[in-house]
Amino acid sequence: xxxxxxxxxxxxxxxxxxxxxxxxxxxxxxxxxxxxxxxxxxxxxxxxxxxxxxxxxxxxxxxxxxxxxxxxxxxxxxxxxxxxxxxxxxxxxxxxxxxxxxxxxxxxxxxxxxxxxxxxxxxxxxxxxxxxxxxxxxxxxxxxxxxxxxxxxxxxxxxxxxxxxxxxxxxxxxxxxxxxxxxxxxxxxxxxxxxxxxxxxxxxxxxxxxxxxxxxxxxxxxxxxxxxxxxxxxxxxxxxxxxxxxxxxxxxxxxxxxxxxxxxxxxxxxxxxxxxxxxxxxxxx
Amino acid sequence: xxxxxxxxxxxxxxxxxxxxxxxxxxxxxxxxxxxxxxxxxxxxxxxxxxxxxxxxxxxxxxxxxxxxxxxxxxxxxxxxxxxxxxxxxxxxxxxxxxxxxxxxxxxxxxxxxxxxxxxxxxxxxxxxxxxxxxxxxxxxxxxxxxxxxxxxxxxxxxxxxxxxxxxxxxxxxxxxxxxxxxxxxxxxxxxxxxxxxxxxxxxxxxxxxxxxxxxxxxxxxxxxxxxxxxxxxxxxxxxxxxxxxxxxxxxxxxxxxxxxxxxxxxxxxxxxxxxxxx
Amino acid sequence: xxxxxxxxxxxxxxxxxxxxxxxxxxxxxxxxxxxxxxxxxxxxxxxxxxxxxxxxxxxxxxxxxxxxxxxxxxxxxxxxxxxxxxxxxxxxxxxxxxxxxxxxxxxxxxxxxxxxxxxxxxxxxxxxxxxxxxxxxxxxxxxxxxxxxxxxxxxxxxxxxxxxxxxxxxxxxxxxxxxxxxxxxxxxxxxxxxxxxxxxxxxxxxxxxxxxxxxxxxxxxxxxxxxxxxxxxxxxxxxxxxxxxxxxxxxxxxxxxxxxxxxxxxxxxxxxxxxxxxxxxxxxxxxxxxxxxxxxxxxxxxxxxxxxxxxxxxxxxxxxxxxxxxxxxxxxxxxxxxxxxxxxxxxxxxxxxxxxxxxxx
Numbered sequence: 001x002x003x004x005x006x007x008x009x010x011x012x013x014x015x016x017x018x019x020x021x022x023x024x025x026x027x028x029x030x031x032x033x034x035x036x037x038x039x040x041x042x043x044x045x046x047x048x049x050x051x052x053x054x055x056x057x058x059x060x061x062x063x064x065x066x067x068x069x070x071x072x073x074x075x076x077x078x079x080x081x082x083x084x085x086x087x088x089x090x091x092x093x094x095x096x097x098x099x100x101x102x103x104x105x106x107x108x109x110x111x112x113x114x115x116x117x118x119x120x121x122x123x124x125x126x127x128x129x130x131x132x133x134x135x136x137x138x139x140x141x142x143x144x145x146x147x148x149x150x151x152x153x154x155x156x157x158x159x160x161x162x163x164x165x166x167x168x169x170x171x172x173x174x175x176x177x178x179x180x181x182x183x184x185x186x187x188x189x190x191x192x193x194x195x196x197x198x199x200x201x202x203x204x205x206x207x208x209x210x211x212x213x214x215x216x217x218x219x220x221x222x223x224x225x226x227x228x229x230x231x232x233x234x235x236x237x238x239x240x241x242x243x244x245x246x247x248x249x250x251x252x253x254x255x256x257x258x259x260x261x262x263x264x265x266x267x268x269x270x271x272x273x274x275x276x277x278x279x280x281x282x283x284x285x
Numbered sequence: 286x287x288x289x290x291x292x293x294x295x296x297x298x299x300x301x302x303x304x305x306x307x308x309x310x311x312x313x314x315x316x317x318x319x320x321x322x323x324x325x326x327x328x329x330x331x332x333x334x335x336x337x338x339x340x341x342x343x344x345x346x347x348x349x350x351x352x353x354x355x356x357x358x359x360x361x362x363x364x365x366x367x368x369x370x371x372x373x374x375x376x377x378x379x380x381x382x383x384x385x386x387x388x389x390x391x392x393x394x395x396x397x398x399x400x401x402x403x404x405x406x407x408x409x410x411x412x413x414x415x416x417x418x419x420x421x422x423x424x425x426x427x428x429x430x431x432x433x434x435x436x437x438x439x440x441x442x443x444x445x446x447x448x449x450x451x452x453x454x455x456x457x458x459x460x461x462x463x464x465x466x467x468x469x470x471x472x473x474x475x476x477x478x479x480x481x482x483x484x485x486x487x488x489x490x491x492x493x494x495x496x497x498x499x500x501x502x503x504x505x506x507x508x509x510x511x512x513x514x515x516x517x518x519x520x521x522x523x524x525x526x527x528x529x530x531x532x533x534x535x536x537x538x539x540x541x542x543x544x545x546x547x548x549x550x551x552x553x554x555x556x557x558x559x560x561x562x563x
Numbered sequence: 564x565x566x567x568x569x570x571x572x573x574x575x576x577x578x579x580x581x582x583x584x585x586x587x588x589x590x591x592x593x594x595x596x597x598x599x600x601x602x603x604x605x606x607x608x609x610x611x612x613x614x615x616x617x618x619x620x621x622x623x624x625x626x627x628x629x630x631x632x633x634x635x636x637x638x639x640x641x642x643x644x645x646x647x648x649x650x651x652x653x654x655x656x657x658x659x660x661x662x663x664x665x666x667x668x669x670x671x672x673x674x675x676x677x678x679x680x681x682x683x684x685x686x687x688x689x690x691x692x693x694x695x696x697x698x699x700x701x702x703x704x705x706x707x708x709x710x711x712x713x714x715x716x717x718x719x720x721x722x723x724x725x726x727x728x729x730x731x732x733x734x735x736x737x738x739x740x741x742x743x744x745x746x747x748x749x750x751x752x753x754x755x756x757x758x759x760x761x762x763x764x765x766x767x768x769x770x771x772x773x774x775x776x777x778x779x780x781x782x783x784x785x786x787x788x789x790x791x792x793x794x795x796x797x798x799x800x801x802x803x804x805x806x807x808x809x810x811x812x813x814x815x816x817x818x819x820x821x822x823x824x825x826x827x828x829x830x831x832x833x834x835x836x837x838x839x840x841x842x843x844x845x846x847x848x849x850x851x852x853x854x855x856x857x858x859x860x861x862x863x864x865x866x867x868x869x870x871x872x873x874x875x876x877x878x879x880x881x882x883x884x885x886x887x888x889x890x891x892x893x894x895x896x897x898x899x900x901x902x903x904x905x906x907x908x909x910x911x912x913x914x915x916x917x918x919x920x921x922x923x924x
Contacts, residue, residue: 096423453646459644
C-alpha cells in the first residue's frame with residue numbers, strides 16, 4: 001500500500017483511540033478477580049460443582065444477594081451467580097434453555113408456566129409472602145386514610161399493569177372489597193375510574209407516588225419499606241386482602257442439582273428467612 | 286475557509302437565525318433539562334462517589350465499554366460491505382433487504398431479545414448447530430455483544446448507506462482508469478469520502494449499544510460481571526432498596542462517561558475536507 | 564492510435580459509433596444526450612458495448628468476437644471526466660501521484676514534479692482541491708490523467724465549467740500539450756467554437772449516430788446533411804427545388820454546387836457569416852444569387868452585428884453576420900434596403916428530409 005493510503009487509513013481509525021484507551025484503563029483498575037468478560041465469551045456457563053445459577057425476580061435482588069453471600073459462607077465450594085429480571089422474562093429464558101439451576105418467582109403463575117412445560121424438577125415451595133399495600137406521598141395531598149378513600153372522585157391512582165402480578169393483586173383486592181357491604185358493589189368501578197396510569201412494574205408505581213405524580217398507588221409492602229421517608233403506607237383490611245406467594249424450585253436444565261437443592265433448603269432455612277423478613281417479606285407459611 | 290474569510294452571517298440569514306434561535310433553545314432545553322435534573326438529583330441525594338468506586342459499578346461500566354466498543358468494531362466489519370452493496374450494487378431483492386435492515390429498529394428491545402433467544406438460544410433454531418460446533422452464545426458476554434449488535438447495527442447501516450450514496454461514482458470510475466483495483470479504490474476513495482457518515486453512524490451505533498437494555502436482559506441475562514452492563518445495573522439498582530437514588534447515580538455515571546467519550550471522539554475527528562476549507 | 568467500432572445499448576438509448584484516429588485530436592461534437600460521454604466510457608472500459616472492437620495504442624482492449632474485455636485498470640487510458648472528480652481528501656501532489664503506486668517514492672516524486680511543471684502547477688503541490696481555482700483544478704485533473712503511461716487521452720467537456728477567458732487560455736495550452744504529448748486525444752464538447760479551434764478531426768454525433776466524420780474544415784464547410792448543418796451552426800436553412808441541375812428558392816434562381824442525383828424538394832443551408840451584403844444600385848442588374856431585401860432586425864454583439872432581412876420580391880428571409888468594421892464602412896445603420904448575395908460556393912444543398920417539415924426561414 002502506498003504512503004498516501006496508509007496515512008489515510010491511520011487517520012480514519014484515530015477516533016477509536018479514546019474508546020480503546022478508556023476501556024483499557026477501566027480494565028486495569030477493575031479488580032474482578034475470577035474472570036475477565038472477554039475470557040468468558042467462549043466458556044460455557046456453569047461448571048458442574050462450582051457454580052450455581054439462580055434466576056430470581058427483580059424485586060428479590062437485594063435480599064437474595066445477601067442470602068447468596070450467606071449461602072457461600074456456609075458452602076465455600078459453591079459460587080452463586082444471580083440473574084435478576086422480571087419473573088416472566090426469567091421464565092422465557094428458562095424455556096429457551098438458559099443455563100439455570102434455581103428459579104425464584106414473584107408469583108405462582110410464572111412458576112406454573114414452567115411446571116407445565118416440565119422445566120421444573122421439584123415441587124415449587126413458597127419461601128416468602130408479600131402483601132399489597134396502599135402508598136401515598138408523605139404529604140398525602142389526596143387525604144387518603146383508608147382503602148375506602150381510593151373511591152373519592154378526583155383522586156389520582158396508579159397501579160401496575162393488569163398482567164403484572166402486583167397489578168393483578170391490586171385489582172383482586174378491589175373486587176374483594178366490593179363484596180363487603182360497607183364498600184358496596186360500586187366500589188370497584190369507582191376506584192378503577194381513578195386509575196390515571198398503569199405502570200410496567202411495581203417500582204414505577206412507587207416512583208410515581210414518591211415524586212407526587214399520583215395521590216396514591218398500590219405496591220408491595222416490601223417496596224414501601226424501601227424509601228421510608230418519602231411515602232406513607234396504608235394497609236388494606238386483612239380480611240379482604242390477597243397474599244402474594246413467592247415460589248422457588250430447581251430447574252430441569254440444571255447441571256448442579258445438589259447445589260440447587262441445598263440452596264432451596266437454605267432459602268427456607270432460618271438465616272435466609274431472617275434476611276427476607278428484614279427486607280419486609282412475610283416468612284414462608 | 287469561506288466562513289472564516291468572509292463575514293460569517295449573510296444579512297438576510299440573520300433574521301432567520303434569530304427566528305430559529307427560540308425553537309432551537311427550546312429543543313436544547315428539552316434535551317438538556319432532564320439530564321441536568323438527573324445530575325442534580327443524583328448529586329444532592331449523594332452516592333455517586335460510592336457507586337463510582339464500587340466493584341460492581343466498575344465491572345458493569347467496564348463491561349459496557351468493552352462490549353459496546355466490540356459491537357461497534359463488529360458492526361463496522363459486517364455492515365460496511367452491506368451498506369456499500371446497498372448503495373452501489375444492483376441485485377434482486379435489494380429493496381427487500383433495504384427494508385429488512387430497518388426492522389430491528391421497529392422491534393421493542395425485549396422482543397428483539399426474545400427473537401435472538403429463539404434464534405441462537407440452546408432451544409433456538411440455530412441452537413443445535415451452534416452447540417454442535419461448541420459455541421454457546423446465550424447468557425454469555427458474547428450474547429451481550431450479539432444483542433447490542435442486533436439493535437445498533439441498523440443505525441450504522443443506514444448512515445453508511447447514505448454516506449456511500451453521496452460519493453459520486455465518478456471518483457471510483459476515475460480511480461479505476463488510474464489503474465487502481467476496485468477493492469483498493471474502496472479503501473482509498475469510497476470509505477474516506479464516506480467518512481462523515483462513517484463517524485456519525487459509528488457514534489449512533491456505539492451510543493445505542495451502550496444504552497442497550499431490553500434485548501440484553503432477555504438474551505444475555507443479568508449476570509453480574511458477565512452480562513450486567515450499566516443499563517442492566519441501573520435497572521437492577523432501581524429494583525433494589527436504593528431504588529430511584531441508586532439508579533440515578535448509576536445513570537449519571539453512564540451519561541458522564543458517554544459524554545466524555547463522545548466529546549473526545551468529536552475532537553479527534555477533524556474532517557480533512559473541512560480542515561482544508563471549501 | 565485509437566480505433567473504435569462499437570454498438571452499445573443502454574436502456575432505450577442506442578449508440579453505434581466507428582472512427583479511427585492517429586496521434587491527432589478528435590472532437591466528438593454533438594448536443595447533450597448524443598452519446599459522446601458514453602463513447603468515452605466505452606473506450607475507458609467503464610461501459611461494456613454489446614458488440615464491436617476497441618484498439619488503444621497497439622493493443623486490442625475490447626473485442627466482442629473473442630470475448631476480450633480489459634478492465635479500465637489495464638487500458639492505459641487517461642480520462643478526465645466532466646466533473647473532474649479530483650479526490651477531495653487528497654492534496655494536489657497525492658491526486659497526481661494517485662495511480663503511481665508501482666513506482667518508488669523517489670520516482671513518484673519526480674513524476675509529480677514533471678507534471679506540475681508541464682501543467683504550470685508549480686507551488687500548488689500541497690493545496691487541497693477545494694483551494695484551487697477552476698483552471699487549476701482542470702490542470703490537476705489533466706496531470707493526474709497523464710501521470711501513468713497513457714496511450715490515449717479522453718477529455719469530457721473539460722472546460723465547460725470555466726469562464727470564457729480561462730477557457731481560451733486552456734484551449735491554447737491544450738494545443739501546446741498535444742504537440743508535446745503526441746497522443747491520440749478524444750475531446751468531447753458541445754461548444755461549436757471549441758470544436759472548431761481544437762479539432763484536427765471532428766465527428767458530429769446525434770442520437771447515438773455519427774452523422775459526419777472528417778477533417779475539421781470539411782465538416783464545417785461542407786455539411787452532408789441538414790442536421791449537421793444545423794449542429795455546426797448554419798443559421799440559414801431554407802427549402803427549395805432542384806430540377807435539371809438548376810436550383811430555385813423563394814422564386815429566386817440560385818447557382819450552387821449541386822450534389823449529383825439530387826432533384827425535387829431540397830434544403831439549402833448557408834452560414835450567416837458567409838452571406839454578403841451589397842449596396843443597392845438601382846441602375847444595374849442584380850448579379851446571380853442576389854436579391855433585394857429589407858432589414859427587419861439589427862442586433863449588436865460587440866465585435867459583430869446580426870442582421871435579419873426579409874426579401875422585397877423573390878428571395879428568402881436571411882440572417883447575416885457582419886463584423887463591426889465592414890458594418891461601419893458600409894454604413895449599414897443608415898440604409899434599410901440592401902442587396903443580399905448568397906455565394907454559390909458557400910451554399911450546401913441536401914435532399915429535404917421528409918419527416919421534418921422545417922419551417923421556412
